[in-house]
Amino acid sequence: MPEIYVYAVEGRTSEQKRGLMKDITDAVVKNFGTDPENVTVQIIEAPKDSKAKGGIPFSER
Amino acid sequence: MPEIYVYAVEGRTSEQKRGLMKDITDAVVKNFGTDPENVTVQIIEAPKDSKAKGGIPFSER
Amino acid sequence: MPEIYVYAVEGRTSEQKRGLMKDITDAVVKNFGTDPENVTVQIIEAPKDSKAKGGIPFSER
Amino acid sequence: MPEIYVYAVEGRTSEQKRGLMKDITDAVVKNFGTDPENVTVQIIEAPKDSKAKGGIPFSER
């Protein structure tokens, strides 16, 4: 509480994902005054043929 | 803006997914008057043992 | 199955929303071969102070 | 209607997932009076480097 979900196309490293989840957690603690242990972040990555912008899959952009 | 998410059981081809993401994007442009470059669509596919209808996993239906 | 979710900032009419949900349903039926009665669409609208692009709330853009 | 989504870190067996989806379906039928065939449940599992609690990935907790 709160819970944060990041929807992204695949391709980031574990290091990038760790950094993002840490910084988002810090942002929630700072702005909402939440105990960090109550903050969960999950990244939902899509294969490049399963996410599109402008109607064009990322596998073709 | 807006962003669209499709939750489905696995098993569709890249061609089917491309077609769906294109047609959903067109539907948003037509009805909401959005620039297509502002429309993202992501498909979240579940393995057949991770989605159920009527309490029965798709791996057993 | 599948289920579709549209995340948008508030401000569209019931007529626009009906049109979008109808066209998305048709897109699923056409591309995935689903019975339309198995397709659900839900629109999750945010107040303008609860959605941001580029870090700026829609209430200030 | 309704549709239920469970966000979890990976690592449960098919048997655990079947049991959870069955019990959640029963809970919806009992409390909301829904026909079970109208209830869908999908589990969205994250790799351990893609979910964090307290800013720390489950791959490191």
Next chain:
Amino acid sequence: MPEIYVYAVEGRTSEQKRGLMKDITDAVVKNFGTDPENVTVQIIEAPKDSKAKGGIPFSER
């Protein structure tokens, strides 16, 4: 962990929602062996003109 989301059309009482959230929490504890204090459930209700089945809004079904 895990977190559960229920997407439904509006119209249930606080009593029905309390019962559902309690029973879903119990289902997670039973099947996944989680501490109940680690289970969150959120219900996302849509106005009847913002959810459709078969392409028809619940305001017209």
Next chain:
Amino acid sequence: MPEIYVYAVEGRTSEQKRGLMKDITDAVVKNFGTDPENVTVQIIEAPKDSKAKGGIPFSER
């Protein structure tokens, strides 16, 4: 791309929400190297009777 969703119980001010959305956007830009104009954040707030922890609604905790 990516898109971020924050699920929370109601009760934060517009100022708190603006701050959170700004800081999350900055975190995505820093860690994923994204153009900020491609980052959207939406907060989905639940009434206190529609979110529970440990099976108990926030209206009763």
